[in-house]
Amino acid sequence: xxVLEVREVKKVYGVQNGxxxxxxxxxxxxxxxxxxxxxxxxxxxxxxxxLLNILSGIGKPSYGEVYISGKNITSLDKNEMALFRRxxxxxxxxxxxxxxxxxxxxxxMLPMILDKRDKEEMEAKSEELMRLFxxxxxxxxxxxxxxxxxxxxxxxxRALINDPDIIFADEPTGNLDSKSSxxxxxxxxxxNQERNSTILMVTHDAFAASFCKKIIFIKDxxxxxxxxxxxxxxxx
Ligand code: ADP
Ligand code: ADP
Numbered sequence: 398x399x400v401l402e403v404r405e406v407k408k409v410y411g412v413q414n415g416x417x418x419x420x421x422x423x424x425x426x427x428x429x430x431x432x433x434x435x436x437x438x439x440x441x442x443x444x445x446x447x448l449l450n451i452l453s454g455i456g457k458p459s460y461g462e463v464y465i466s467g468k469n470i471t472s473l474d475k476n477e478m479a480l481f482r483r484x485x486x487x488x489x490x491x492x493x494x495x496x497x498x499x500x501x502x503x504x505x506m507l508p509m510i511l512d513k514r515d516k517e518e519m520e521a522k523s524e525e526l527m528r529l530f531x532x533x534x535x536x537x538x539x540x541x542x543x544x545x546x547x548x549x550x551x552x553x554x555r556a557l558i559n560d561p562d563i564i565f566a567d568e569p570t571g572n573l574d575s576k577s578s579x580x581x582x583x584x585x586x587x588x589n590q591e592r593n594s595t596i597l598m599v600t601h602d603a604f605a606a607s608f609c610k611k612i613i614f615i616k617d618x619x620x621x622x623x624x625x626x627x628x629x630x631x632x633x
Pocket of ligand 1: 410411419420421439440441442443444445446447448
């Protein structure tokens with residue numbers, strides 16, 4: 398079973414058959430398997446945001462279905478979707494979306510706190526992830542006095558803490574300088590390689606995309622090209 402199955406997804410904005418309609422996505426289909434690291438690229442206006450919103454349950458397609466771990470998420474109502482997101486999906490955003498009033502460790506634990514999980518389990522899990530991403534020594538600090546790269550590594554740890562079926566990353570390097578981008582992409586690569594996490598990342602950034610195992614290009618709402626990585630990346 399595929400982790401993510403996108404079947405003939407079409408999205409039309411505006412009144413159907415009205416004058417001001419935009420076909421943002423036109424019959425998009427693809428599958429994502431466990432352990433995949435997929436990049437979605439395409440010019441501005443090509444439909445990337447619309448697609449990511451539909452895949453992560455924020456938006457509904459006009460036609461077609463999205464299955465995550467076999468569950469048809471397009472049929473879920475708002476409350477069911479909120480629960481599904483919390484239990485099955487992880488998110489990494491361009492803006493790190495950390496809570497300023499919580500310590501870094503509390504930020505990492507937040508999805509488990511919301512899930513009312515056992516305290517010892519939360520402690521162990523957050524410490525393990527923060528060690529993996531080399532932020533365990535700053536767990537008691539607050540988001541405003543650490544670097545952008547460190548904030549994004551907190552966000553990556555938080556995305557992983559509930560063992561999501563798939564992680565959606567929206568321009569994770571969009572706000573970072575090249576050094577921090579490098580550190581964050583190494584973390585995302587690490588979560589794919591060492592934890593076999595399944596990742597779908599939307600990006601404009603060729604450097605970030607070079608980490609993907611497969612890149613899907615979209616143009617005018619349709620898939621126009623796919624590149625499968627050879628795994629050979631020459632860096633200077
Ligand atoms: P990208 O993320 O690749 O820049 P978007 O998904 O934001 O692309 O947009 C795809 C197309 O849909 C564009 O033509 C955009 O103008 C249009 N669009 C996006 N959101 C809306 C909306 N809420 N209402 C109407 N049109 C929209
Ligand atoms: P949104 O996701 O809100 O639709 P986009 O990610 O499409 O926004 O980006 C907004 C604008 O910034 C677009 O005009 C896009 O061309 C530009 N942009 C963002 N990142 C890059 C980048 N790495 N290289 C070139 N242009 C970029």
